[in-house]
Amino acid sequence: MTHEMIPVFDLERAVAAIRSELDRRWSRLLTDRRFVGGDEVQTFERDFSRFLEVSESVGVANGTDALMVALRALGLEPGDEVIVPAFTFIATAASVSWLGGRPVLADVEAGTLNLDPEQVEAKIRDRTVGVIGVHLYGRPFEVDAIRALCDTHDLWLIEDAAQAHGARFDGRRVGSFGDVATWSFYPSKNLGCFGDGGAISGNNGELLERARRLANHGRSRHYFHREVGINSRLDSLQAAVLNCRLPGLEEDNARRREIAARYRSRLDHFDELSFLEDDARAEPVYHQLTIRLDARDALRGHLKERGIGSTVHYPHGLHQQPAFEGLDLEPADYPVATRAAADVLCLPMFPELTTGEVDRVCDAIAEFFSGHRTANALRASPVHAK
Numbered sequence: 001m002t003h004e005m006i007p008v009f010d011l012e013r014a015v016a017a018i019r020s021e022l023d024r025r026w027s028r029l030l031t032d033r034r035f036v037g038g039d040e041v042q043t044f045e046r047d048f049s050r051f052l053e054v055s056e057s058v059g060v061a062n063g064t065d066a067l068m069v070a071l072r073a074l075g076l077e078p079g080d081e082v083i084v085p086a087f088t089f090i091a092t093a094a095s096v097s098w099l100g101g102r103p104v105l106a107d108v109e110a111g112t113l114n115l116d117p118e119q120v121e122a123k124i125r126d127r128t129v130g131v132i133g134v135h136l137y138g139r140p141f142e143v144d145a146i147r148a149l150c151d152t153h154d155l156w157l158i159e160d161a162a163q164a165h166g167a168r169f170d171g172r173r174v175g176s177f178g179d180v181a182t183w184s185f186y187p188s189k190n191l192g193c194f195g196d197g198g199a200i201s202g203n204n205g206e207l208l209e210r211a212r213r214l215a216n217h218g219r220s221r222h223y224f225h226r227e228v229g230i231n232s233r234l235d236s237l238q239a240a241v242l243n244c245r246l247p248g249l250e251e252d253n254a255r256r257r258e259i260a261a262r263y264r265s266r267l268d269h270f271d272e273l274s275f276l277e278d279d280a281r282a283e284p285v286y287h288q289l290t291i292r293l294d295a296r297d298a299l300r301g302h303l304k305e306r307g308i309g310s311t312v313h314y315p316h317g318l319h320q321q322p323a324f325e326g327l328d329l330e331p332a333d334y335p336v337a338t339r340a341a342a343d344v345l346c347l348p349m350f351p352e353l354t355t356g357e358v359d360r361v362c363d364a365i366a367e368f369f370s371g372h373r374t375a376n377a378l379r380a381s382p383v384h385a386k
């Protein structure tokens with residue numbers, strides 16, 4: 001029997017789920033022609049803020065701009081140091097560099113691969129102005145401990161929540177713990193559009209007003225510019241996609257948790273692999289389902305042969321990126337990130353994934369391990385040592 005491919009993420013099913021409503025919204029936009037700003041953007045900013053239980057959200061062009069605009073709104077100056085995790089997507093740190101600041105990498109915790117408060121504290125110096133924490137793979141970092149550190153040392157905190165739309169920590173949505181939070185709506189995200197999109201959100205009205213101004217040429221009224229800004233606005237066509245998808249996000253995240261639980265129940269007993277730890281106070285949204293194993297690349301090849309997709313987020317820590325060579329980073333200072341880059345593997349994870357498909361992935365992994373064991377046993381057995 002031949003099987004359908006199982007992609008690591010499936011946009012075809014995501015499009016199908018909202019197709020008819022999106023046709024209606026896009027067709028209305030073609031009639032209204034409010035391609036920049038307008039109702040779709042305003043509706044989304046309002047509903048996303050309600051969803052996050054914060055006072056305000058500002059739509060921007062993507063998650064990288066969200067970080068850069070937030071950094072500017074917080075007053076980042078050239079030479080300022082910002083502490084970021086060593087294991088994340090490059091934008092978390094590149095946004096700081098791009099504005100002339102210096103990202104200072106902190107190694108992550110071995111169990112969670114999220115920011116390690118002790119490592120963060122060790123990196124605080126005279127020029128440190130803030131911390132960017134990342135809720136990696138949709139699993140909240142220790143926001144309370146990091147927030148407390150920031151308060152003690154008079155630093156601001158940005159939550160880079162690009163992978164964590166809807167997650168909670170201690171009952172509260174992530175995105176409300178930092179001075180500000182930044183979001184990406186890249187298509188594969190838990191809340192994704194069908195192009196690029198992003199947002200900045202929080203409860204500090206003054207800061208968000210400045211962010212809104214900076215993202216719109218620094219203007220305070222028509223053709224009057226209070227400061228130098230950029231053009232980074234959430235596109236109306238993308239806002240319409242987000243308006244279709246936001247009402248289903250809670251249910252989608254619940255399904256992701258179900259899928260994560262199924263993977264764990266089927267795979268946890270294998271000594272050859274491990275799952276990441278989740279903080280007991282966290283309600284993750286599993287942007288990725290990540291396992292760790294020494295034979296990562298071999299398992300990836302085995303899955304591929306069986307038509308099963310997988311990805312590696314991320315094959316290099318930020319300290320291993322040529323882009324940051326100028327920062328004089330010592331690999332020995334980032335043992336956890338270095339190890340993670342060599343052994344993390346992200347399995348298919350999206351809300352429309354069926355339980356039958358999850359089981360097929362698990363069966364393929366079980367088959368891989370039993371093959372490995374047989375091969376090892378044969379190698380070890382004198383009977384076969386001809």
Ligand SMILES: Cc1ncc(COP(=O)(O)O)c(C=O)c1O
Nearest residue numbers: 062063064089091092162184186
């Ligand atoms: C943790 C993190 N930060 C920032 C970004 C940047 O978002 P975008 O791709 O929308 O610019 C991403 C997106 O991949 C991300 O995963």
